[in-house]
Every structure is written in C-alpha cells, then in structure tokens.
Amino acid sequence: MLRAFLAWLARGLGVRVYLRPPQGTWQLLWGGPSEVPRDFPDEWAVGVRDMLDTLADPYRCEDEANLRAEQLLREQLGEDYQKLVTQGYIDVPSRVFRNTFYRLRLRRPIEVFKNGRRQPWRLCVVSIERVPAADELLMKLLWLKTNEEYVLATANRVR
C-alpha cells in the first residue's frame, strides 16, 4: 500500500524514490570496516594457546603449565572446547535469571547478556594466584555453574 502510494507520488513528482538506500550509502555515512587491529582473538585461532599469542597475555605462565591447563579445559569442556576455539568464547546460561547468559573469553571479564542484549558492564573476577588463562576460564565456569550468586557478589562491574 505504502509502496504503491510512494510509487504514485514519485511518478507524479517525477523523482526517484529509494525504498532502500542505494548500495554503499551506509559505508559512505559510517565508513568501511575498521582496519585497527583488535585486541581479542578472532575466529581463525586454532587453539587456546594460539589465542593467547593473539592476546599477548601479560600474565603468561610457563608453556608446560599452559599445556596442562589447556588439556584440563579440553577434558572438562568436551564439545564446548571446539566452540571456544572457533568462536573465541563460550556461553553459560544463568541459573538465577531468566533469558540471561554469561559469555566467557580467555583473560577477559565476563560479559552478561540479557534478552539477547549485551549489558554495558562486565563482571571482573580474578584468581588471587596467578594461573594459566585456560585454568582461569575453568575457574569462572565452575563458579558460575555451582554458585552464580557468589560470582555476582564478588565481581567488580567494569565497563
């Protein structure tokens, strides 16, 4: 109906009406894809340790420790480990709040999604002992699975 009306109006006025902006408009307005390198791992990482190389982890543990931590994480996550490697994160559904899940990335604060929308703050928790990144992720996962409230009470909210 609206389309027909606009077409009629356009014919009357002798102008061309775009119901959709011509190709390249958004790129013209907002610019093309960023060429600034991102500081988080991308989809092409092939393993947790490769992801750590991308992160330039300042708290790197010995390679042997990382290897063991990665092995343990792989055993515990099962199929989800592949998701972590390919996507760069794993999602943990909340047991307390409806339509909420937590997104875990290596050496990153926990992102919170409510109704599919990422919250503007993240939950930052760290181990009091320096542990490999894979172990840290496992720790967050264990706490979220067993006592989510504790994580919420302990974490600092960061932007």
Next chain:
Amino acid sequence: MGVLRVLCGRGDVKVEWDLEKEEAVKEAERIFQENAAKGYASFRVDDKIDSAERIEKFDPHAKQIIQIPRIVGG
C-alpha cells in the same frame, strides 16, 4: 580410583588415590585440607562440568575433585 586436581601457576597438580590403599587416600585428604585451609574452593566433578558440585569435605569416593584458588573482584 580418584583424582584431585589443584589449579595453580604450574597448571594443575594431580594427586591420585586408590580406595584400597589407605595411605594414598590419607595423603590426598591431607593435601585437600591443606589447600582448603589456604582458601581454595573445591568442586566435585564426576562426569561433565555441568554436574559439578561444591564440596567442603574430602570425599574419597569422588571420581574427580578440582580445587581452585580463591577469586576476588578484579
């Protein structure tokens, strides 16, 4: 056969015990309690991580126990 895995800077330290060997069980329990006193949290993870449960006392019948250092707000 049970295994206690303690997460630390060296990755994870594994302690295994056999229910039939009393000394091994005692040693695993000693390590468990030592870490618990340091503030480590303990989780019984028998099969998958989804079945993980927080425990306060050493359970020799557990298939796997994971102990992790305390967490704080970062």
